[in-house]
Structure formats: C-alpha cells, structure tokens
Amino acid sequence: MADRECTGIDVKELRERGWTATIHPDDIEWVRDSWHDAVARGGSAEFEMRLRRNST
DSSP: OOOOOHHHHHHHHHHHGGGGBOOTTTHHHHHHHHHHHHHHOOOOOOOOOOBOOOOO
C-alpha cells in the first residue's frame, strides 16, 4: 500500500508519520476522526478513502 513508487513516501517517512501518511491530504482529518471514534467504541470500522499519489 505504501509503495514509494505509488505514494512517493519512503519507509523512513512512513515510520515517522504513520499510516496516515498514505492518505490523501483532504481525507486525513475525517479518516483519523472516524478511526478514533471506532477505537473509543471498541468497534470495527470500514473506510473508503483516497490514497496519496506520487506527484513526481
């Protein structure tokens, strides 16, 4: 999923920023909020979101 060729993110950045580094910038906030809500409820969550693309 976080393949550098696809996302432009290398392993170091992924380790530093975490899984949200692969999410499209416009979707990060709602995905993160929904994830935290699911964890707080102790439930599961399913998301359909855009992933960040390599722009180079």
